[in-house]
Amino acid sequence: MPKDFRATTLERSIGRRLALWRDERGLSLAEAGQRVGFSSAKLSTMENAVQPSTPLDIMALGYVYNVPTPEWQAVVLRAEYAKTARMGGGSAEPHFDPTADFANLVFEATELRAFTTDLVPTGLQLPSYAHAAGSPERIVQLAMVREAWATRLGDKDPPMVEAVFPEGVLRPVVGGPRVMKAQLLHLMEISEHSTVTVQVIPVVAGAYPAMGCPFTLLGFPHRQHNDVAYLETVIKGEYVEDQALVEQLAQRFAELQKIALSPGESLELIAEAAADL
Structure with missing residues (x-):
C-alpha cells in the first residue's frame, strides 16, 4: 500500500x-x-x-x-x-460520472457544507420543488441525493449539515405558490434539527465571496478519505480533490457564514417569505 x-x-x-x-x-x-x-x-x-x-x-x-x-x-x-x-499520468477518467456518484459520497459523509445561488440545496429540497426546478434527466439523480441526505439525517449519528444561500433563493415561486410555500415550511422544519444549520445571505449584504459559484464540501470519518468539494454546472458535475483548493473553498464558506444572517434571523426571513405566498 x-x-x-x-x-x-x-x-x-x-x-x-x-x-x-x-x-x-x-x-x-x-x-x-x-x-x-x-x-x-x-x-x-x-x-x-x-x-x-x-x-x-x-x-x-x-x-x-x-x-x-x-x-x-x-x-x-x-x-x-x-x-x-x-503516479502523475492520465487525464479525466471517461467512465466516472461525479454527478451520478455524488449521492454515494453524501451517504458516507459526516459533514456537509452546501452553498447554493439559485435554488434550495438539493438535500433540503422537497420532491415537488425538485421536480419543478430540475431537468428531466436530473430528476432521478436529484432524488438519490435527497434520499441519501434524508437517510443520514435520520441516523443515530447524523452528519453535521450547514447550508448557506442568498435571499434570492426564497423569492422565485418555483412550481407555483403551493409548492414553494411547502418548500419554505420544510426548510423551517428541517433547520430545527440539532445537526442542521441554515443561513441566508440578505440582499442588503451586497456582493459576497463565491457569488454565482455554488459548491458543496463533504467531510468523512476515515483518516484516509480526504475532504472533497463538489461543483456542478448545467453540463456536468466535478469533484475537486486537491486539498489546497478544497481548503480555499472551506475558507470561502466560512466567510459566507459570517456575512449571512444568524440561523435565528434566517429562520425569520424564511418565515416572512412563506407568509407572502
Whole structure:
C-alpha cells in the first residue's frame, strides 16, 4: 500500500462496486475472502478504499463472484487508470460520472457544507420543488441525493449539515405558490434539527465571496478519505480533490457564514417569505 494512502473518489467508487458484487451474492467478508484466497481484513480494506485495489485482485474477485466479463473488465480499467493517475499520468477518467456518484459520497459523509445561488440545496429540497426546478434527466439523480441526505439525517449519528444561500433563493415561486410555500415550511422544519444549520445571505449584504459559484464540501470519518468539494454546472458535475483548493473553498464558506444572517434571523426571513405566498 502506498505510504499515507489517500483514496480518490474514483478509488472509493471501485471499493463500493466490489462491496456490491459481494452483497449481491449474499456472502460475508469471511466467506468471500475464503473463496478468493484473501483475508477478510484485506477484502474489507479494498471495499472501504483503505488500500488501492489492484487489477489482478479485481479480476480474481470478478471470476470468483461470476461477474459478467465486460463488467469486471470495466472496473479493472478504472483501477489501472487510478494507478496511472496516482503516479502523475492520465487525464479525466471517461467512465466516472461525479454527478451520478455524488449521492454515494453524501451517504458516507459526516459533514456537509452546501452553498447554493439559485435554488434550495438539493438535500433540503422537497420532491415537488425538485421536480419543478430540475431537468428531466436530473430528476432521478436529484432524488438519490435527497434520499441519501434524508437517510443520514435520520441516523443515530447524523452528519453535521450547514447550508448557506442568498435571499434570492426564497423569492422565485418555483412550481407555483403551493409548492414553494411547502418548500419554505420544510426548510423551517428541517433547520430545527440539532445537526442542521441554515443561513441566508440578505440582499442588503451586497456582493459576497463565491457569488454565482455554488459548491458543496463533504467531510468523512476515515483518516484516509480526504475532504472533497463538489461543483456542478448545467453540463456536468466535478469533484475537486486537491486539498489546497478544497481548503480555499472551506475558507470561502466560512466567510459566507459570517456575512449571512444568524440561523435565528434566517429562520425569520424564511418565515416572512412563506407568509407572502
